[in-house]
Amino acid sequence: MTLQELAQNKNIVLQCHDIPDADTVGAAFALQQFFKSKEIETQIVYGGRAPITKPSLLMLIDALDIKIDFVKEIPANTDLLITVDCQYGAGNVQKFECKNWAVIDHHRAEITEGNNTEIRPTLASCATLVWDLMQKENYDFAANPLVADALYYGLFTDTNGLAELRHPLDRDLADIPHNKALIKRLKNATITLPELKIISNALGNENSIGRIGLFKAEPCDPNILGFTSDVVMQVNSLDCVIVYCTVGDMGQKLSVRSCSREIMASEIAGFVCAGKGSGGGNIEKAGGFIKESESYLIAKVKEYTTAYDLIYAGETATNLETEKRYRKKPIPVGFVKTTDMFASGSALTVRTLEGDIDLKASEDIYIMIGIEGEVYPILKHKFNKNYTILDTKYESKAEYIPTVIDRISGDKRNILSYAHFCTPKDDKIVKARQISKLTKVFSYWDTEKYFSGKPGDYLAANESDLADCYIINGKIFVDSYEEIAS
Numbered sequence: 001m002t003l004q005e006l007a008q009n010k011n012i013v014l015q016c017h018d019i020p021d022a023d024t025v026g027a028a029f030a031l032q033q034f035f036k037s038k039e040i041e042t043q044i045v046y047g048g049r050a051p052i053t054k055p056s057l058l059m060l061i062d063a064l065d066i067k068i069d070f071v072k073e074i075p076a077n078t079d080l081l082i083t084v085d086c087q088y089g090a091g092n093v094q095k096f097e098c099k100n101w102a103v104i105d106h107h108r109a110e111i112t113e114g115n116n117t118e119i120r121p122t123l124a125s126c127a128t129l130v131w132d133l134m135q136k137e138n139y140d141f142a143a144n145p146l147v148a149d150a151l152y153y154g155l156f157t158d159t160n161g162l163a164e165l166r167h168p169l170d171r172d173l174a175d176i177p178h179n180k181a182l183i184k185r186l187k188n189a190t191i192t193l194p195e196l197k198i199i200s201n202a203l204g205n206e207n208s209i210g211r212i213g214l215f216k217a218e219p220c221d222p223n224i225l226g227f228t229s230d231v232v233m234q235v236n237s238l239d240c241v242i243v244y245c246t247v248g249d250m251g252q253k254l255s256v257r258s259c260s261r262e263i264m265a266s267e268i269a270g271f272v273c274a275g276k277g278s279g280g281g282n283i284e285k286a287g288g289f290i291k292e293s294e295s296y297l298i299a300k301v302k303e304y305t306t307a308y309d310l311i312y313a314g315e316t317a318t319n320l321e322t323e324k325r326y327r328k329k330p331i332p333v334g335f336v337k338t339t340d341m342f343a344s345g346s347a348l349t350v351r352t353l354e355g356d357i358d359l360k361a362s363e364d365i366y367i368m369i370g371i372e373g374e375v376y377p378i379l380k381h382k383f384n385k386n387y388t389i390l391d392t393k394y395e396s397k398a399e400y401i402p403t404v405i406d407r408i409s410g411d412k413r414n415i416l417s418y419a420h421f422c423t424p425k426d427d428k429i430v431k432a433r434q435i436s437k438l439t440k441v442f443s444y445w446d447t448e449k450y451f452s453g454k455p456g457d458y459l460a461a462n463e464s465d466l467a468d469c470y471i472i473n474g475k476i477f478v479d480s481y482e483e484i485a486s
């Protein structure tokens, strides 16, 4: 679906979800401005039980002069109804009958029909989705700073102050120029006095499991959960914190914090929510939702505490020496010399689907691009020992190609334009074992973050240095390694 297709209609209504937040309102406002640029007038509405009371949202509406109406019905001559940050007919949005409707949303798909639906649950905010759709129409954000402010703030609020960005596109939107003074004022108008009371009650409602703090709040905005978990994370005897509240009949909304290198907040959030909702974020901060009971949530947290094997490369005995030998098939992969992209010494961030990797540009450091688009750094001498450079231009079919950003200048480059093909030399031999339990591996490379393996993945190490072990995705391993005689 493209915005250009939707712009074939005349009387368009943009509907926000009930109890609107900054993401739905900001995204609807941006869409309204897009249609305006095509000389199409639109109306922004929302239904439900109550009008907006949230102080920061009222401030946003006022500051950007957003016209939004709390309505009981939509005009009879509506040609197209677009639900924004929600899905036509879903539970969180009042259903206004309209023959022709479209959906622009980033939540899990709840509806199966509809010709005009753009639903991308991998994005952290609807603002990110609208930004992507408008970029594809070459919308001029620099000339329309209020639109940039609306989208930025939508993303900001849906990700707990950018702490729970998920997709590379979220991180790209987070870099958009915006009105810092306005965002600062909005940031400091997020709670009301009654909400402060909810926070204070939650702080006293503790039920921790070992060093994982569990705190229950009364039903409240996700912001309030995030605020509370930030405070609780400061407690010296806790490594990780989950603050949650029950919403609706049987759902739990959670905010997660971690200060331990053995627990990634995004991972425990994903673990707890797996199959029952969705959870994600980054290493230190994450959030999630499950359609399950409170006791289910507590049981999952208990399960997490024993679900993983921990391996510290070089310290933990892995017994890989007794495993089978595998030869890496000579499948071409990509590589980039960091100094081909940026001047030596530049502080770089490689933005990947799995998260950001920080590096310095150096003659000695190359970046490898695997067959699934996964990237990892490699030292030049290791590269020369293990790979032969090919003379063909690099191409990739991976879903998302990493970008590399100079952290000082903000310069952004697509890794594809600088990459070349190489093939592993025949002598890359590893010993490997399929793992049957969730496993965290701290590699030589990064002592702050671990690689997570799931059952079916492989624990492997170069035959010449068995202590330098790492995880290889099960599918990638099967595709790119073959067993050889011992």
Ligand SMILES: [Mn+2]
Residues within 6 Å of the ligand: 023, 024, 085, 106, 124, 125, 126, 158
């Ligand atoms: Mn949203």
